Amino acid sequence: MIGRNPDKRDGAPADVDIAPLIDVVFLLIVFFMSIWQAAHIEVAAELTLPAADQGNPEVQQDRDRLIVNIDGHGGYHVSNQRYSKEGLAQILAREANTARDVEGFADRPIVIRADADLPFGDVREVMMMCRDVRIWKLSFRTRGPIPEMEP
Numbered sequence: 001m002i003g004r005n006p007d008k009r010d011g012a013p014a015d016v017d018i019a020p021l022i023d024v025v026f027l028l029i030v031f032f033m034s035i036w037q038a039a040h041i042e043v044a045a046e047l048t049l050p051a052a053d054q055g056n057p058e059v060q061q062d063r064d065r066l067i068v069n070i071d072g073h074g075g076y077h078v079s080n081q082r083y084s085k086e087g088l089a090q091i092l093a094r095e096a097n098t099a100r101d102v103e104g105f106a107d108r109p110i111v112i113r114a115d116a117d118l119p120f121g122d123v124r125e126v127m128m129m130c131r132d133v134r135i136w137k138l139s140f141r142t143r144g145p146i147p148e149m150e151p
Contacts, residue, residue, distance in 0.1 A: 047070075047071060047072075047114070047115045048115055049113060049116060049142050050116040050143070051116070051144065052142035052144070052145065053145045065109040066091075066092075066109070067079075069114075070112065070118055070123060072115040076088040076126070085129075089132075092130060095110075095135070096108060096135050105134045105136050106133065107137070108135060108137070109139065110135055111138075111139050111140070111141060112127070112138060112139070112140050
């Protein structure tokens, strides 16, 4: 190979098909954008979630969920926007009307994230709003148990 002319080619030029590469890049972009959006919505309101002794890990199987954050002052946040009680009721009514089962209950699951220092009455109001529009798939976000200190 010594003394070989670098301008000469032995065979046909190598063709590189970049279409699969472009497909993979687009899939990665969509994946990271959806993960970022979900993470961004989850932490939209800075909350200290209440501790729970038992519960399932925060693995959400149903991606079609609406997350309602209730901050320590009783403010409602949905999709990184603050709403009044009436505004939240309108959102819940709209979401409930998107899909209903044969019995008239909404198929839209709701996740409630409330600050640990918030009185339960504020959480109950959101639960009653869901009941009024026939949303029955409710879940709550908590953090793990507080480790006990040894004496």
